[in-house]
Amino acid sequence: MLGLGISLGYLITNQIPFDPVKLSWSKIQILYIGVYYIALSIPFFFTGMVVAAAFSSLSERAGLIYGADLLGAGTGAISILYIMTVYGPDKSVFFISLIAFSAAFFAGGKRLKALSLILILFTASMMFFNPYFMNLKMSPYKGLQIALRYPGAEHLKTYFSPFSRVDTFKSPAVRYAPGLSLKYLEELPEQVGFSIDGSEMNAITAYSNRASLTFLRYLPSALPYEVFRRNDVLILDPKGGLQSITAKYYGSSNIYKIENNPLLVKVVRKDFDEFSGRIYSGNTWSGLGRSWLKYSDRDFDVIDIPMTGTVPSGSFGISEDYRFTVEAFKEYLSHLKMEGVLSINMFILPPLRTELRILNTAVRAIRDMGVKNRDIEKHFAAIRSLESICILMKKSPFTADDIEAIKKFSKDRRFDLIYYPGIKEDETNIYIRTPLNEYFTMFKNILNPETHEQFINSYIFDIKPVSDENPFFHYYLKLKNIRAIYKTMGGKWQYFIEEGYILPVVFIQVLLLGIVLMILPAVKTPKTRNKVKNKVKNKVEKKENLNLTSGINLLPYFAFLGLGFMFVEVSLVHKMILPLENPSYALATVLTSILISSGAGSLASYKFRKLSSPALTIFISILTISYSILLPSITDIISPCPLPIKAISVFFIFLPLGFLMGIPFPTGLKLLGEKNKPLIPWAWTINGCMSVLAPILTIMLALVTGFKIVLWLGALAYLMAFVFLKQFIKNQLYNAQR
Template identity: 25%
Template structure:
């Protein structure tokens, strides 16, 4: 039996894993800034595809790699430096345009550009996978420690890269990550001088290419592109952060981003003032004031009606829109204002100002979510959600859930109003889905006469849904009608509305559109597609939109606000691809990645057939390939399913997706790495170790399914740091257990081709896991994702190989 792997063998593995995960995160940031973040899914698929294919190659040519193992480990970091630099350069110059991918006339060229991403990035991840799998092969008597260094290196890579984002522009992350790859070359055991010279040359060449070569740029479909290129446009402030690249622009196109009546002049009200424009990753985030924020235009805005219905009230603002929502509420007569701004840069701009933009006065400002604020105290006359609150941060989607609406209703003073914004610029179906969610929220609050408690009004592009804990009586309806008539807004629903009669006085035509046919289906004359369905939705009756779109209520378990497309109608969706909004692209990208992942998984599954005698005779006590395939496939699927579930739940709990991602990813990797190092304690008792670890994971999953939501809500008022500590405490025991089954299974695979095959198999089904879990979450909820993980680990426990491969006699020429 060979000696345990020493630090000199595992330290470079730690560095390679660190750089690999850091490179992956840097690529996703590049996609988010220069392209669309939805296409970052493809980066993840390339990563794991490279790992899976490296396992295939290592399994089929294992002896050749093992005979020259020390040389491969010495030279691979050199190749990784070159592949990382060249691959990122190719990403930067790739002209991929997502909008053209949605156009039937131009999509073919974009498919070639996507192929270019694969050609540029796959070599790095393939070589990285070779390095890691070779470490397993050369140290197969100590796979627990090898896997531990791999996972802890990956965890520290994620943590280090997220830290770098606070200091370095997203397009400058990769040059920093070449350094740990160069450091890995310092541990070369053969031809050390030549390897170090080649590593230094590759490092200098790579840094020169990345620092002085072509850089990624904002694509022309980004919101920032046009204002950035108008005459005299200036970037007056910039912040680099793990949450994004923030840029404050001064240009003549920037105005307050709110829906104002065309009748403002007739009402004697001024238009919106000039502002600075704040952008995150090239997407418009908010307008910031150039001077003290004032809102003389407030009475002409769509959001003003609740302030006429509840004058001089206490107002809870969810989102401050750069401070202008505070100014508008003050101008509309609010007596007391609490402004909630969970987005940290926006919150800092309100309190201290940002660049030349001054701080905003006139309201208390808090970072808590509207859900937490509503649970903490009541008596609010108006709970007003800003129109840009949904898109200010991913975690804000939960504020629109049915459970959240029920919480708001309980926090209102008698007769108080919730004001919910919906954009209908893309699909009117979003407003109908919000009505379905409102219905569920009212029922949860114990209000059964749902239609009496809702009023809906709109402009041409936006809707406001008003929800009250008291019925809308004739007096309040009369005020709403006068308000809308004065401003040329339309009332789409109020209790007792005559939809047919109301059509005679519609200001903003909103005809019904058939998504399937791609054409307007209504006849001549003005129409209001929301009015046609509002009452039926509030009663819970089926509607025409419900047949074409997914109008299931938004919930804490299914918080995806924009997921209204039915993937069962994929043919229709593809035929209408050119009109899909960006927010609806994510599920389609997941489907594409899933299709690719299945192909890769089938390829890896076929390796024992391709390997022939090597796999049939790998030891005298044969481990069944089918059983091994089931075991490692379920581990790959289950681990990623748990990770995705935890990121989503932590995002809700912390009200901050970036911190949630950082805590869950680094915590799971590091704790799992520590757990894998315990695998040696189960030498000769691997099945017992798998059973214990599996039992812990199963019990933990069951406990979370039964009580996590109630626990989070009960502790939502804890300080942020305390909640972050709770997240780590919750994931730690399961993560330690999750680190055991993989190395314990590998230790039973012997010296043959089964070991690298199992590594590749785990990677291949990890490719499948990410898009599959995302699709399940969108369609069925995150609890179903965790339930799937529970079932997968139960299968893994019973499919663990029952007997260990007998050691073969082999002597590689150089083993570190």
């Protein structure tokens, strides 16, 4: 049933017409989220039944059962990276079903073996022939689907990795020249479009001859190459390589590229190497740019960060972005030459918020590096076109020659000046006029030390600087301004979906469903009551003393264990994204470490009973707080190492904590089984519900407080578990003495 449930859950969800884009006008989409829960819960329902039955019948061996369960989960957490690489996301689901069917084949009787063999052959044939209904459906509102609806559009190829999907295509919609000046009237060179996960759109530009690349001079992103020294250039996340081509066009001697998506580098090198002018052929690394910089001794004339592929998606606001924290900007500035410049280019997405947070975070960084408040404005300049903006940040103050060159560049291309040191308002908002000239006004307010704080606090969106502890750069929502923001966004809820406000909706739905599941075991039908009465009568006749409510006061213990375990686990996953440079690597490594070590701890508690001490949860709390304090120093030590070494180090770093976290749950089950076995499935249900709620709650709390505080809350949950366990044991001793 588990194998069938896995495949069935995927096939059902693939047919549900849920689309986050429609949430702003179609309320039925919220209902579809609930249908998702039901469909995706099918395999977990069967898994829960199997495990609960094992715990109920063998509670004295709970450590052995729980340990085996966690060891399997930990193995799966790391194995899925390989499975996803080989089969892609859709076929991976059916491959996992094959594993479940194989387990039934080897463990079952003759009839089950025969049925399992039939299902194995059927599933394998499905994977081989790959019928259309197996393919993962994509929202028709995603950029890829829109581009492919153009006449003459052609989908070229799909590539998969454990952390992204890349599609290449040709389409009349592909005209990638962000912010191109209206003065440029010639055709663009040939371009091949690509999308990342169907939404982040970009293009690979043909590098045939210099004459075809004249359009590069008419992009706002050409400003640092036109005005400043450009011998040594670093481009962070070049994607399709437009900025790499720009640097090459302007004759940069040394061009370094750090691309965070290794699949994209592989795709370009494999299928578009000559077409792109070998943009990823040399001086190219995969990873997070700031991590590479931290242990590099190179300084650069230009550090270029193109954000022109970034667009909001359904969970944009709750996605960490370590590229634009205060600590990241300090790293960038420290690797600029004295006259070097940091260039950030992005699409204009009104109302203003991304640009302002970039500016504000950069201001905090340069202030922390010792620049006085009155001098900060001397280090910034910005221009804009119809659709994009270029922000420059210089390590040393802009000179008069720099300013004149920026003004000339903008005037020649009909770009509007936003800011430079000493700018006057009548120099702005000339070519592409806005009613309130808000770009100039807001940049001026942020860079002016006298108006800075007041403007930040009064602005409708949250544009305060973000740090590594709370790296949600794209989360701009101020709760007190929800009504004003709703009005500003045209009375549409789409913005709130992008900000992650689908999380509270999901949390409420899961909470209600969890309450039902947790209360359900306490509801007794007349038939159940008669069974209980007969059972009590038989027990009394046998002179056995049975207290039907005995053990209920231990159930909160399992709730706090579920909360504590997931608060700690999810927070550690997110805190490892920066050192491991990729969410998928962080998830796989931390889960593997925590689950395998927890499984080992559970097995050890079965063999060595002295480990099952109530005081262990106190030690887990202390250890969790210690990790929250020491992790920054530990990650600094391992960050210079190659990725495999870092992953192995992270695996071993969390083994002690994981080992201890695997002991309290089977300890509680054993105690509960000795007192009242029928309560074990209830305890399993409560723990499972809390384990589902906790990850959602972790992100909601981290948006406000940061992950360190969530780790402390996890430690508090373990302390509360200790309180309930201690009270239960105390009551048991008291009852035994009566």
